[in-house]
Amino acid sequence: MLKTYFRRAQPGLCLLFAALIGATAFAETAPVFPDADASDPAKLGWMIGAPPPADRILRFEDGSYFRFPALRWSVSHFRQLMPTTNVSRGLESPVALPAALRSDIDRLRFTPLDTKTPMSWEQSLAATYTDGILVLHRGKVVYERYFGSLKPQGQHAAMSVTKSVIGTLGATLVAEGLIDVNRPVKDYVPELAKSAFGNASVRQVLDMTTALDYSEDYGDPNAAVWAHAQAGNPLPKPADYQGPRTYYEFLQSVQPEGEHGSAFAYKTVNTDVLGWVIARATGHNVAQVLSERIWSRLGAEQDAYFTVDSIGTPFAGGGLNTGLRDLARFGEMLRNDGRVNGRQVVPASVVEDIRRGADKAAFAKAGYSLLKGWSYRDMWWVTHNDHGAYMARGVHGQRIYIDPKAEMVIVRYASHPVASNSANDPVTLPAFEALGKFLLEHPQK
Template identity: 35%
Template sequence: MNVPPDLTLQNWQTVPHLHWAFQHLADFLPAARISRGSGPVAELRERRTALADLTLAGGATVGEVLDTTATDGWIVTRDGEVLEERYPSGMLPDTPHLLMSVSKTLIATVAGALVGQGALRPDTLITDYVPALAESGYAGATVRHVLDMRSGIAFSEEYLDPLAEVRLLEQAIGWAPRTVPDLPDTMYGFLRTLRRKGPHGGPFDYRSCETDVLAWVCEAAAGTRMPALMSELLWSRIGAQADAVIGIDREGTGMFDGGINACLRDLVRVGTLFLTDGVSLTGRQVVPASWIADTLAGGEDSRAAFAAGRDTARFPGGMYRNKCWLPYPGDDVVLCLGIHGQMIYVNRPAGVVAAKLSSWALPEENDKLMATIAAFDAVAAELR
C-alpha cells in the first residue's frame, strides 16, 4: 500500500488524512499482529431487512443518520443474524479500522479472562503486579480503580490541547512529533512519570492512561505480551474472521488505550459476549458469566461515582464499569466508545448488537454520537 506522500505524524489524525489513515495504520506506524488463530470463523447468518429505512422521530431514516455521520462502516445484528451492513465511504468488509477507545473494552475483556483463570484479582494493588509503578502516582491504586477509571491520577483528556497528557502520551510512543524534548520515549516510561492529584477510588474521570496501566498489569500477571495474550484469550475464541492489529512503541509495547485495529464484523463478535454471559458465537466461554454480570451491575457506588464525575451529563443515571459505558439507569444497553466515532452498541432485551466505524473530523462530536445511539435505540425498539 502506498502511503500518501503528504501524510505525517502531525496530520494523520486530521482531515483529510484520517479517513485513509484509520484504515491503514500498519502501513505507516509500527504495529503487531493479534492472530485470530486457526479455529473456525463464527458464522453470522444473513437475513437482510429494511432497517435502514426506519424513520426516526426527527424525520430522518436510520440509514440517513448513519450514512451522513462520517461513517466508514455500520452493521446491525440480532441473535447472530446480519440485518443491515453498509460501507458508505469505500471501506471494505475485511478492512481493519482503528478502534480508538473501543480498544479499552478489548483490553478489559482480556483482564476479565485472566480474572476467570485466577491470574488477576481486581482488588489487588497495581504495584503487586508491576513494582515499577511504585514511585508513580499509581502507588496505592488497585486494579479495580483503573478498570473503572477511578484512580486519583492527574491526566488531561483534552484532545484539542497538544500539551494534554493524552497527547503527550502519543509523543512518547511515536504517534506524534516530539515537542517536549525530555519526554520519555516509551509507553511504560511515560506511565512511570504520572502523578496523583487526589485519592484513589474517587469519582469517575475518563483517563486513557488507566487502560495502558491495566494492560501492563495483564502482561505482568500472565507473563505474556498483549498481542499474544489477546490472541490466546480473546481473538482466537470469538471466531474472528481476521487478525487484528495493534500499534506499538519502539519497545514493542502496545498503544493499549486506542491503538487496536479490527474489521467491523469482528466487533459484533465481541459485543455478543454481553448478550450470552461471556460465551462466543462459536460456543466458547471467553470470560466468566460473573465478569459480564459484574460489568452490567457495577459496584455499590459505581453510579454515584459516575454522577460525581466530569463531563458525564450526556448519560444521566449511567455508569462506567470494566471499560464499558452503561448509559441508562439499568443494564439494557452497553456501549463501547472511541473518539472520531467508533462504537459497539449492545441492546440486551432486543438481542441486538450493532457497530459503527467512522472518520469524524473532530475527536468528539456529541451530535453525531447521540444521533447514532438514537438510531440504534430505534432499531432495537423496532425489533423488540
C-alpha cells in the same frame, strides 16, 4: 523543549493521539466540514495511483494523514502508516455470521437529541460519517453496510473501543484468579510504586476511578497528554530528546491528584496501566493475550492488530484495529454471556459484572450531559436504560452497542470529522435505542 519539538515536528501524532484517546478540544473550534459524500476517501483519491498524486499522499511523519478529510482514509490504513503487532485469529475456520438482511431498517425514524428533526436510520449513516456498520439480531446479520475506505476484508481503527476490549480481557483474568482486583497496581508493576497508580487498586484502574494529575485537554499546551503521545511515538526520537521514550516510561511519571475511588475520570492512561498489569500477570503483552484468550476463540475471519511504541508495546489505551465483522463477533460473544458456539470464551460472571455497571454517583461527577444515569465498569459504558444496554465508545464514532433485551449487537466504525463523541451522540444514541426497540417489537417473521 519536549513539547516544543513535538508540536513542531510531529503534528501528525498529536492529532492521531488526540483522536485515539478522546480529544474534545476540536469540537469547540470545528468549522463546517464537507459531508460524508463530499469527503469520501475513494472519491478524493487518497493514496490511489502508482504513485498517488503528490497532494494525495499521506504520511505518518507530517501529520497530513490525520486531518479531515484525509483521516477518512487513514482510519482504515493505520498499518500502512506505522509499525503494528498482530492479534492472531488463529488458523481455524471462521464461525459463520448467518445473514438475514432486513430492508425495513433503513426506513426506521428517530429524533436526534440536538436538532429534534426526525431522521431515518439510513440518513444517520452519512450524518455520522459511517465507514461500516453491522447489526446482529438474535445472532443473525440483519444489516451490514460499508462506505469510504472500509471493506469487509479490512481493518479499521477501534480508537477507544480498544479500552472495552482490554477491560474485558482484564476482567477475564481477574475472574480466573490471575489478577486480584483488590491488590494495588504496584504489586504487579513495582516500577509504578512511586506513580499515582502505585496505590490504586486494579479495580479502580478498571473502572477509571483513579485520581490522576493527567490532563487530556488538547487546548492546553502543557497537558500531560502531549508527553504521553510523544513517549508512545514509534518514530525515532530527536537527538536532544530527554522525555520518556515508551508508554511504560511515561506511566511512571503520572502523579496523583486527589483520592482514588470516589469519582469516574476518563483517562486513557488507566488502560495502558491495565495492559501493563496484564503483561506482568501473564508474561505476554496484550496483543498476545487477547489473541490467546479471546480473538482466536471468536471464530474471527481476520487477525486484528495494535499499533506499538518504539519497543513494541501495544497501545492498550487506543491502538486496536479490527475487521468490522470480527468486532461484531466480539460483541455477540458478550451478548451470549461469553459463549461462542456454546463454548465459554469469557466467564459469564464477567459479562454479568459489566452489565451490572458501577456507581452512578461516581460517574455523574464527570459531568457528561448526554450520558445521565450511566456508569463505567470494566472499561465499558453502561447505559442503565430499560434494555440494559452497554457500549464501547471510541472517538470519531467507533462503537459496540450491546442491547441484551432486544438481543441486538450494533458495531460501527466511522470517521466523523469531530473526534469527541459529543458531536455524534445526539444522532447515535437515539438511533441505536430506536433500533433496539424496533427489533424487539418487530422481530424477523
